[in-house]
Amino acid sequence: MAGNTFGQAFRITTFGESHGAAIGVIIDGCPAGLEIDPDFIQSELDKRKPGQSKITTQRKESDTVQILSGIFEGRSTGTPIAMLIPNEDQRSKDYSHNENTFRPSHADFTYQTKYGIRDHRGGGRSSARETAARVAAGAVAKLLLQAQGIEILASVTSVGKMNAPEVKIENAKDFLRIREENIVRCAEPETAAKMIDYIDDIRKKGDTVGGKISCTILNCPVGLGEPVFDKLHADLGKAMLSINAVHGFEYGSGFAGSEMLGSEHNDIFRKDEKGNIQTLTNNSGGIQGGISNGMPITFKVAFKPVATIMQNQETVDAEGNAAEIKGKGRHDPCVVPRAVPIVEAMAALVLADLWLRNFGAKL
Amino acid sequence: MAGNTFGQAFRITTFGESHGAAIGVIIDGCPAGLEIDPDFIQSELDKRKPGQSKITTQRKESDTVQILSGIFEGRSTGTPIAMLIPNEDQRSKDYSHNENTFRPSHADFTYQTKYGIRDHRGGGRSSARETAARVAAGAVAKLLLQAQGIEILASVTSVGKMNAPEVKIENAKDFLRIREENIVRCAEPETAAKMIDYIDDIRKKGDTVGGKISCTILNCPVGLGEPVFDKLHADLGKAMLSINAVHGFEYGSGFAGSEMLGSEHNDIFRKDEKGNIQTLTNNSGGIQGGISNGMPITFKVAFKPVATIMQNQETVDAEGNAAEIKGKGRHDPCVVPRAVPIVEAMAALVLADLWLRNFGAKL
Amino acid sequence: MAGNTFGQAFRITTFGESHGAAIGVIIDGCPAGLEIDPDFIQSELDKRKPGQSKITTQRKESDTVQILSGIFEGRSTGTPIAMLIPNEDQRSKDYSHNENTFRPSHADFTYQTKYGIRDHRGGGRSSARETAARVAAGAVAKLLLQAQGIEILASVTSVGKMNAPEVKIENAKDFLRIREENIVRCAEPETAAKMIDYIDDIRKKGDTVGGKISCTILNCPVGLGEPVFDKLHADLGKAMLSINAVHGFEYGSGFAGSEMLGSEHNDIFRKDEKGNIQTLTNNSGGIQGGISNGMPITFKVAFKPVATIMQNQETVDAEGNAAEIKGKGRHDPCVVPRAVPIVEAMAALVLADLWLRNFGAKL
Amino acid sequence: MAGNTFGQAFRITTFGESHGAAIGVIIDGCPAGLEIDPDFIQSELDKRKPGQSKITTQRKESDTVQILSGIFEGRSTGTPIAMLIPNEDQRSKDYSHNENTFRPSHADFTYQTKYGIRDHRGGGRSSARETAARVAAGAVAKLLLQAQGIEILASVTSVGKMNAPEVKIENAKDFLRIREENIVRCAEPETAAKMIDYIDDIRKKGDTVGGKISCTILNCPVGLGEPVFDKLHADLGKAMLSINAVHGFEYGSGFAGSEMLGSEHNDIFRKDEKGNIQTLTNNSGGIQGGISNGMPITFKVAFKPVATIMQNQETVDAEGNAAEIKGKGRHDPCVVPRAVPIVEAMAALVLADLWLRNFGAKL
Incomplete structure (x- = not known):
């Protein structure tokens, strides 16, 4: 029972x-x-596509998307x-090295053992290339949400041990403009410059580094989330x-919240000047009881360093014999700049799903 | 579309x-x-039940479980x-205070707004009492996994800012014995004693505190996890x-891994003396490409402090008018001691599900 | 992967x-x-319950239903x-005869072979007793649909080779009154009387007979059905x-329609006096392209004769040795009178599901 | 919540x-x-493709299938x-007539009302062209089943009121050879010739006619089917x-079985010479309690006449005004010859699914 839905x-x-030949996606259930x-779908893909700067693979x-069905005269038909996104620049011969040898911290070994067969070229199905399909689908979900005024805003807040100061989001447009002005997709320009230099340095050493992405969702109404299992933050x-490459997720106060007292952590309700019920603080990250409470939804995602490094590493071959392997192919020294649109896409897919489950499929 | 499956x-x-009247669960798909x-199911429930020590509600x-179907002469029938777990000691009158007033950081407000109606007594469906049903189901999942030799071992590793030193797990039996010898369910006795005093102190102040639970799964074979969405660690x-009350999750190197270099983080493959392929380190947390790799599976869960505190707090009523509320009812000063069996139960449910999806339903 | 949802x-x-101990059901997703x-739920169960007349088991x-959750002060909470329906009058000792012997045309053999174990008493899970849980759930679905004006009206139209003339349904209330005035649940009193005599005669001979139930759904709006697989008539x-015991299903023109010409079969559209688009004929059975078209939905269900007969039959035991078996326990000579509420319940469950999928969960 | 899975x-x-641009399918879960x-997939599509004979559209x-993923060096990778099947010979201008007018007994009206927008060209999504994707997927399912020895054998047994005599299936190969020797896909050559003449005559009159397809599945082991809802015959x-165009389904004794007595209908168990438990008769159609019992699985499917006829018909336009419409485009006078591979494909998909659910995904 595969899990590709x-x-x-x-x-x-x-x-x-x-x-x-290609990667792709079917969306079933778009209203x-x-x-x-x-063009919007393509622009989202462009933020994820390889080769966009010196600090990416x-x-x-071109990651040019073809829409094959479901749209008639510019609108979805239900x-x-x-x-479809055809693959264009495969260099499969770059991958003879991992046909019978397992790259450390990759999925070569687990796929081979689980399935008994694998397409080793470029990691096959386990490659992050698959996420382009998610970004295309997420773009459609974003259009659905934007029509409701909902904005999903992610940015790189850490690269290795280097952290950006917290940025107050005044509005979505400015946030995105500033973020897209630097190739690392950090919303604070000074830190961005340092991050870029750092990643470039790591790249030259043939090494890689992890990082973190923070995301804020604005204007989400009360009511998204389907307890007890399909809570908004669980989804x-x-x-x-x-x-x-994701190794961790936290929302609201997150791991730090586990060190707090209840008297510090509780978010006090207040009626704002418009008559809406809000909270003074937002340790809940916009979610209470698994349901959005109308405050900004906030979460953070931790990415491990990319496993492919341009250095010699010990490993084993398919028979378990000791072997040595060195990264080939073209890879990212740090995944977070290109992961920003992926985080946004997956958030959009979750919200669109819970939106329809709560409010129904009629636009 | 509710999400209770x-x-x-x-x-x-x-x-x-x-x-x-009762809470309960149906398991569909047990082989x-x-x-x-x-008795094993009951013993798991006993670890979660209220009133078990001075540091719990x-x-x-009694949380006495009744099995209504699916078992014949001691064995599952497919x-x-x-x-069913009948409720016995409800004191619903303790909850008149939140009928028209929203308790801070509880689900009163979101349930009321989403559904337009709610059973306010004790939090209704949003109460953690629901997790007793998960523990009962998880116990059956554990029996399935134990028959395969798999052990799921969770313990409290942090209470507030107090952290237990890392404990090496020699074997499941000893780990569980030591853990159960203290009421906080920490696997290191000295820290356990301090944690208990600390929680008791918090309780006397009418406050609450968060904490963390770590979990290790031993003897899981290679192959559990269904990419690309139903990855083992995603599930x-x-x-x-x-x-x-959970606000964060990380596995393997987790958030700390995002600060590392690839050359530090990669887990080198080696063949062990029995001929099995293992890794020298385990930053992958036993999972690569979303599939178990045969190493111990490790993850950590962060719990926020319990929202009900025995102190006066500002809030609003259903019309948004300012109000004051003080915790009533009987509550936990710190949720992690009773959450240990819940973490194990949910892990067991994930593994049983992925086991059946990978290996099929024939025992 | 069991299929009980x-x-x-x-x-x-x-x-x-x-x-x-009991049978029961969880409804997840009721708005x-x-x-x-x-009382309405109970009244539906009373139509299905055993012992209601001389022509049933x-x-x-008593099939007394207990509601354990999800309702607060008379309304659903989402x-x-x-x-829960406790079992009261089990006579398990009546079933020692099929512990190691397979009753012809029952599920004893297939359950034993598939699961390797079975609760043989009364057919265990394969017993039609399970359908009481469906009727209870279907009653809730009916309440949802009735609030929208939708009426589901089934009746017995054939017993063996005996067929009732087609009845024009003037209104739901009269239809149900007439149907409930006879124990066979036929909407035409004269035929009903003959059917009752016939079934009673069959019963006395220790034999059983099949029959058919027809169903009409009134006031269903346009739009229910989710192509291409979850078409209304497919669901x-x-x-x-x-x-x-069901062996056949047809809707609209059904099997007879397969013998017709397109020029005879097509349903011509017309605007009625209220401005609604209707069809002159209804060979489509109220469904076009898998979606309700606003006309009455019509379908028919064929039931085989009950397998348990009070006559000696040849069979085999668990080792395949020749054996003889005679029906024991208390059984229906003809299942259709008690199956009427089951057919209605299942139709209600399908419509409620497709209603929510089309119109959303907000009442 | 669309239903395309x-x-x-x-x-x-x-x-x-x-x-x-194209139609297509994703299979998730192929072992x-x-x-x-x-070539096998293509050969199945060729049996369904338009233009194959004088009695089809x-x-x-060409219905040339492109495989985009999931296969490596000739084998599935899990x-x-x-x-993908690109559309080649669209003549969309043939469909201006139904842009604002509803063709009788088509899905124009229901799609327009449900979705508020529709791709009217050729019926859009409601066209039977979609079934080509099912045939491609069904071909993969057939390969999975054939590796287990299971054969799915459908043929046309009725066209209008013309019925073929029952044919005893000696073996799959001969059955298929005889069936494919005539363009109506009847397994009895004499009747086939008469059916062809009849359909051709209907075609010349600008009319259409319905028909029936019977299907037998050989060598299915005991155990497929997941009660109580996902019974083999229910799926x-x-x-x-x-x-x-399907309006009816029956299995085993079907509608005729509802006219029988239990003493006539019951299938007596016997051990055959190989020691297998079999039944003397097969009114159960190879399925008992919703689970395959090892006997041939038999069912019958009724198709209404194609709705598009080359005759003037009354109807209404989008505003409900009276209008007249005449079939345009190229259509089948009788759908059953081309539906034979579709019936087989859908049966294969059901069996493959239930196979994996019962026996697991390891080949």
Whole structure:
């Protein structure tokens, strides 16, 4: 029972290997009548695509999306939306080295053992290339949410031990403009410059480094989340943890909250000037009892360093014999700059799904 | 579309409110022929039940489980296993205070707004009392896994800012014996004693405190996890985040791993003396590409402090008018001691589900 | 992967064996705020319960339903509704004869072979007793639909080769009154009397006979059904075929329609006096492209004769040795009178599910 | 919540409109290591493709399948198998007549009302063209089943009121050879010739006619089917009813069985010479209690006449005004010859799904 479907009401199924003919996605459950701008989908993919800067992999993929179904005269019809992204710049011969040898901290060993067969080229299905399909689907989910005024805003807040100061988000447009002005996608320009230099330095050493992405969701109404299992933060957590290289997820006060007293941590309710019930603090991260409470939703995602390093490493081959392996192919020294649109896409998919489950499929 | 079902192959659905007639669970998908000892299920519930020590709530519930179906002459029949836990010691009148007033950092406000109606007594469905049903179901999942030699071992490793030193697990039996010898369920006796004093002190002040639970799973074979969405750690993360009061989840190197270099973080493969492929380090937390790799599976869960404190707090009523509220009812000063069996139960449910999805339902 | 859950948005999971402690059901997804009258649920169960007349089994079960959760002050809260029906009049010793011998055309052989273990008493899980849980859940679905004006009206139209003339349904109330005035639940009194005599005659001979139930659904709006797989009639078909003893399902023109020409079969659209688009004929059975078209939905269900007969039959035992078996226990000579509420319940469950999937969960 | 996914363990999701860029399917859950011959998939599609004979539509589609993922060096890898069938011979201008007018007994009216927008060209998503994707997926399911010795054998047994005599199936190969020797896919050559003449005559009159397909599944082991809802015949019924134009389904004794006595209908168990438990008769259609019993599985499917006729018909336009419409485009006078591979494909999908649910995903 493979697990390539995500969501219940806004449901996506992805397919494709890193070095196969194409990757793609079917969205089933997008409400009818939604205006869908293919350029917006493409612009989201462009933020994730390889080769976009000196601190990302140099693999050349235009990641041009083809929409095959489900849209008629610019609007969704309520039928499945299939999108295809052909692979263009495979260099499969770069991958003969891992055909019979297991790269450390990659999925070569587990896929081989679980399935008894694997497409080793570029990591096959386990490659983060699959996430392009998620970004395409997430773009459609974003369009659905934007029509409700909801904004999903992620940025890089840590690279290795280097942390950005917290940025107050005045509005979505400015936040995104500032973030996109630097190639590391940090919302604070000074730290961004330092992060870029640091990653470039790591890259030159043939090493890699981890990092963290923070995300804030604005204007989410009260009511998203389906307890007791499909709590909003539980679905967000699963979504984030399903992204390649993610090792941790926290929302609201997160791990730090576990060190606090209840008297410090509780968020006091107040009626604001517009008559809405709000909380004075937001340790709840916009979620109480697994349901959005109308405050900004906040969470953070931790990414481990990319496993492919351009250094010799010990390992074993398929028979368990000692072997040595060195990274080949073209890889990212740090995954977080390109992961920002993936985090946003997965958040959009969760919210679109819970939106439809709560408010129904009629736009 | 409510979300009270968890799992696909080993699938549970829970029901019940804190102050209703009963809570319970149906397990659908338990393989036929499994020996099921009702005493083991009860012993797991006893670890979660209220009133077990001075540092837990004093609500008196025997949490006696009734098995209604699915078991014949001591073995599962492959049909649904329904289990019922009657509520006994409700004191619903303790809850008139939150009928029209929203307790800070509780689910009163979000449930009321989402559903337009709520059973306010004891938090109704949003109460952690619901997790007793999970523990009962998790006990059956544990029996399935124990028959395969798999052990799930959780313990309290932090209370507030107080952390236990890391304990090496020699074997499951000893670990559990030591853990159960103290009421806080810490696997290191000296820290346990300090934690108990600290929680008791917090309790006397009418305050509460958060904490962390760490979990290690031994003897899990290679192959559990269904990429790309139902990765083992993504399902574990969702399971943990669905537990009341959880604000964070990390596995393997976790958040700390995001500060590391690839050259430090990668787990080198080696063949051990028995001919099995192992890794020298375990930053992967026993999971690579979303699939178990045969090493111990390790993860950590962060719990916020319990929201009910015995102090006056500002809030609003259902009309948004300013109000004051003080905790009533009987509550835990720190949730982690009783959450240990819940963490284990949810981990067992995830593993049983992925076991069946990978290996099939024939015992 | 057991299959004891039905529906996606209005989702039920049933449990229980014929001679276990109880049978029951959890409804997950019932919208909040629905008025739920327990007496109505009980009255539906009373139509299905054994011992209600001379032409049904004489097993004495009051089938008293207990509602355990999900309802607060007479209305649904949006949380799971659990209902329990204790078993009262088991006579398990009546079933020693099939412990090691397979009753012809029963599920003894297939359950034993599939699961390797079975609760043989009264057929265990394969007993039609399980359908009481469906009727309880279907009653809640009916309340949801009745609030929208939808009426589900089934009746016995054939017993063996004896067929009732087609009855024009003027209104739901009269239809149900006439139907309930006879114990065979035929909507045409003269035929009903003959059917009753016929069944009673069959019963005295220790034999059984099959029959058919027809169902009409009034006032269903346009739009229910989720192509391409979850078409309204496909979901109805699965629902009906999942009822014990059902061997056939047809809707609209059904099997007879396959003998017609397109020019005869097509339903011409017309605007009626109220401005609604209707069809002149209804060979489509109220469903086009898998979606309700606003016309009455019509379908028919064929039930085989009950397998338990009070006559000696050849069979084999668990080792395959030739054996002889004679029906014991208390059984129905013809299942259709008691199956009428089951057909209605399953239809209600399908419609409630598709209603929520199309219109959302807000009442 | 759209319904374009079928199956749980062997799960397909289809997409595409009649006159869009392409139709296609993703299979999620195909076990790893299955040999997959693209030529076999194509040969199945060829049996369904338009333009294959004088009694089918003359639309020219090569229906050439492209496999995009999930197969490596001729074998499945356990990852999603995506297949694409580009549309080639759309004549969308043929469909201006139904842009604002509802064709009788088509899905124009229901789609327009449900979704508020529709791709009217060629019926869009409601076109039977979508079933090509099912046939491609079904071919993979057949390969899985054939590796277990299971054969699915459908043929046309009725066209209008013309019925073929029952044919005894000696072996799969001969059955298929005889069936494929005539363009109506009847397994009895003499009747086939008469059916062809009859359909051709109907075609010349601009009319259409319905028909029936019978199917027998050989060598299915005991154990497929997951009660109480996912019974083998319930899943088969839903699968068949989800095919365009199907109005009825019966298995085993079917509707005729409802006219029989229990003493006539019961299938007596016997041990055969190989020691297997068999039944003397097969009124159960190979299924007891919803689980395959090892006997041939038999069912029958009724198709209404194609709704598009080349005759003037009254109807209404989008505003409900009276209008007249005449069939345009290229259509089948009788759908059953081309539906034979669709019936087989859907049966294969059901069996593959239940196979995996019972026996697990390891080949």
